[in-house]
Amino acid sequence: AVANVPTSSSTATTVLSQSSNMGSQDGTMDEILLHPFIKRSILVLRQVPAYYRHTLELIATSRRAEVTRKFLLALTSGHEGMAPIEMKAHDPVNYVGDMLANIFRTINVESELAKGLVENDEQYSYTDDDNDSSGSQEYGINNYKGVDDDLKFMSALDVLNDTVSGVARPLKSRISQVISSLARRPDDEDGDEALEHMDGLGLYGSGGNEEAGTARIRLASLYSICGLLLFYHSAVEKAVKKLEAQTLPSKYASASEGEQSTMLEQDNPLLRCLFECVQEGANAYVASLNVYRAMLDSFSAQSRESQATIAHALITRLCDVRIASPGFGIECHAPEDTTRVLSLGYLFDTIIEATLPSCTNLDDAVMLKIALNAVTKVEGESDENIKKWYGILKEKEEVMVDGQIAHDTNYVLDECGLGPIGSAIESMMSVYIEGMVASSHPGLSEDSLKSAIGTFYGSLVDPPIPSYQNIKDPLLRKYARNKVGQNIAEMYSKIYELTVSEKGGYKDVTFLKHDAVAVKSLLLS
Numbered sequence: 001a002v003a004n005v006p007t008s009s010s011t012a013t014t015v016l017s018q019s020s021n022m023g024s025q026d027g028t029m030d031e032i033l034l035h036p037f038i039k040r041s042i043l044v045l046r047q048v049p050a051y052y053r054h055t056l057e058l059i060a061t062s063r064r065a066e067v068t069r070k071f072l073l074a075l076t077s078g079h080e081g082m083a084p085i086e087m088k089a090h091d092p093v094n095y096v097g098d099m100l101a102n103i104f105r106t107i108n109v110e111s112e113l114a115k116g117l118v119e120n121d122e123q124y125s126y127t128d129d130d131n132d133s134s135g136s137q138e139y140g141i142n143n144y145k146g147v148d149d150d151l152k153f154m155s156a157l158d159v160l161n162d163t164v165s166g167v168a169r170p171l172k173s174r175i176s177q178v179i180s181s182l183a184r185r186p187d188d189e190d191g192d193e194a195l196e197h198m199d200g201l202g203l204y205g206s207g208g209n210e211e212a213g214t215a216r217i218r219l220a221s222l223y224s225i226c227g228l229l230l231f232y233h234s235a236v237e238k239a240v241k242k243l244e245a246q247t248l249p250s251k252y253a254s255a256s257e258g259e260q261s262t263m264l265e266q267d268n269p270l271l272r273c274l275f276e277c278v279q280e281g282a283n284a285y286v287a288s289l290n291v292y293r294a295m296l297d298s299f300s301a302q303s304r305e306s307q308a309t310i311a312h313a314l315i316t317r318l319c320d321v322r323i324a325s326p327g328f329g330i331e332c333h334a335p336e337d338t339t340r341v342l343s344l345g346y347l348f349d350t351i352i353e354a355t356l357p358s359c360t361n362l363d364d365a366v367m368l369k370i371a372l373n374a375v376t377k378v379e380g381e382s383d384e385n386i387k388k389w390y391g392i393l394k395e396k397e398e399v400m401v402d403g404q405i406a407h408d409t410n411y412v413l414d415e416c417g418l419g420p421i422g423s424a425i426e427s428m429m430s431v432y433i434e435g436m437v438a439s440s441h442p443g444l445s446e447d448s449l450k451s452a453i454g455t456f457y458g459s460l461v462d463p464p465i466p467s468y469q470n471i472k473d474p475l476l477r478k479y480a481r482n483k484v485g486q487n488i489a490e491m492y493s494k495i496y497e498l499t500v501s502e503k504g505g506y507k508d509v510t511f512l513k514h515d516a517v518a519v520k521s522l523l524l525s
Contacts, residue, residue, distance in 0.1 A: 033059065033113060042117060056154040059117065060162035067106055068166035074102050075170075092178045093224045100232040103171060107164055107236055107270065111243045114159040157243055161268045168269040175277045179225065182218045183284035212299035215292050216314050220321050222288060226281040226342055227325030233274040234330050240268055275334075282338045289347065293354045300358075308364035311355040315371040318347055319378050344375045345385050352389065356396075362404055365397040366472045397476070405480055408466050409487040415464040417455030421448070422491050425498060437505025438498055449499065450511045456492065457513065460522050463488070482524060489520035 032038060045052040070079055078084045085102065088095045266272065292299075292314065296307045303310065322328050322344060340346055352368060359365055372389055379386070413419035424443030428436070438444045465484050471477040493516035498504050500512070514522075 033117060039116060053154055056117065056159055057162070060154075060159045063110065063113070063159075063163040064166040067110065067163055068170070071102065071106065071167045072170060075099070075174075092182060092221050093228070096175055096178055096225050097228050099171060099174065100228055103164075103167060103270065104232055104235055104239075106167070107160070107239055110163045111156075111160050111239055114156040114163065115243060118154065118156040118159060157240065157267070160240070160243060165269040168273040171270075172273045172277060175225075175229075176280060179222065179277075179281050179284045182222050182225075183288050210299075210303055211295075212303055212310055212313075215288070215295070215299075216317055219285065219288050219292060219314065220317050222281060222285045223318050223342075224321050224325055226278065226285060227322070227327035229274060229278045229281055229327065230334065230342075231325070231327030231330065233271070233278060233334075234327070236271055236274060240271060278334055279338055282341055286341050289350055293350055296351075296354055297358075306361075306364050306367070307355045307358040308367040311351045312367040312371045315344075315347060315351060316374045319344060319374040322378055344379050348372065348375050348389065349385065356392070359396065362397070362400045363470060363472075365393060365400050366476070369393050369397065370472065401476065401480060405483045405487070408480075408484050412464050412466075412484060412488055413491060416459035416488070417452040418488070418491050418495065421452045421495055424448075425494065436503075438503055439505035446506050446508065449495075449506070453495075453511055460519070463523055465523075485523035486520070489516065489523050492516060492519045 042052070042055060045055055073079045074082065075085045085095065085098045088098060296310060299305075299310050300307045328342070348371070352371075355368065359368060372386070372393060376386055410419065413422055420443060424441060425438070428438060428441040428444065439446055463485070465481055465488075468477045468480045471480060496512060496516050499506055500509055
């Protein structure tokens with residue numbers, strides 16, 4: 001076996017070149033490199049570190065060219081019966097997802113190939129009669145400590161890193177192009193027709209061709225792409241770590257998990273590419289989110305919807321994207337700032353902080369609360385920031401509900417006839433002196449009181465209390481109705497007690513057919 005080892009680098013190059021040509025012609029390069037004879041021959045070359053490393057470098061170079069060629073072919077012409085990936089360039093999320101899936105399949109294949117080429121020392125051993133009394137010698141990594149760095153053995157991980165380095169640049173350039181395109185304002189380019197068409201089909205929710213709808217599509221696409229990048233970064237990192245764990249000795253063995261991830265990214269161009277794309281996508285998402293925030297007022301004027309409604313539409317859409325994405329629910333080695341800006345809490349802080357000053361009615365408060373509920377459903381209630389916003393929105397909602405109830409109470413009192421009587425009682429109490437009676441005060445005569453009470457009794461058949469169908473929260477809707485009814489009952493109780501008391505001064509009170517308790521039961525039933 002040793003006699004068949006190439007004795008010069010030119011001979012090794014010739015042998016490998018012939019194998020590569022045969023492999024590319026027959027489509028069997030993978031099978032050739034994993035053939036037991038080839039694997040044993042490569043292992044024998046460990047006797048001469050220079051030849052061994054040079055042969056693996058030639059194989060890695062050949063594989064790098066082949067992997068890059070297949071990737072570009074898959075992009076432009078299709079590969080293995082699949083349609084060209086760039087046919088989906090109009091759909092940025094699917095386009096990026098298909099590219100990343102292709103890369104992930106490639107790295108799985110190449111890692112298995114690299115592992116097969118660089119077997120562990122204990123799998124093969126060869127006899128050397130001139131060696132020590134044991135008569136055996138293992139030609140492995142550990143037998144060549146102290147050699148120059150240029151002559152050190154290539155591990156399976158080194159071969160893989162070299163093999164996939166060729167696809168990093170074309171992958172990054174295309175992903176960067178998609179991200180920068182989505183981060184542009186709609187009026188900066190003429191490429192929104194596809195996005196608007198997708199929105200019109202309902203693929204990204206309502207919004208039609210309006211500017212706010214297009215902005216939401218772009219933000220949802222950016223957020224979804226960030227999720228895909230996080231998922232495939234984690235998947236590729238696991239594949240690389242799996243191969244690294246089988247490579248002995250390992251320079252990563254003494255490093256912590258975080259340090260291992262950093263070292264792998266430095267050594268593996270594809271991991272580094274995905275890491276940089278994650279950061280680029282997160283930065284573009286934050287920039288687009290800030291633009292959306294700054295244009296809330298403009299969007300509201302164009303669509304004739306409140307800022308709270310527009311904010312709600314974005315938050316709920318991104319919550320749906322996060323639920324559907326596989327990348328946001330896994331642990332990924334990403335900078336803390338990147339993880340923070342991709343959280344739904346950051347989204348809610350950014351949008352709601354700008355929306356809250358324009359929240360002037362109950363509907364707006366309810367819309368923001370629904371959006372917060374959507375965030376809580378995805379990320380839970382443990383976040384202190386979420387609890388803070390719940391408190392702020394609850395307080396604002398209570399103020400608005402109380403104001404609406406006060407307005408509706410006055411309206412119902414006027415409709416059922418008790419409004420003028422209540423106003424007259426307040427007027428009397430403001431000038432009341434000892435001995436004054438209500439019957440002598442303007443607006444509180446016996447005839448006026450009889451007429452008002454008669455109208456009120458007639459309205460009890462169908463009290464004019466608002467139904468509050470515009471309030472989305474059923475509990476809040478019930479609270480508002482009951483509160484108005486309670487206020488009406490309290491006003492009747494006030495009139496009833498004054499009428500039957502000495503302060504009333506009325507000779508005939510038989511027109512009061514129902515006491516306060518009965519009226520309250522009727523109103524709150």
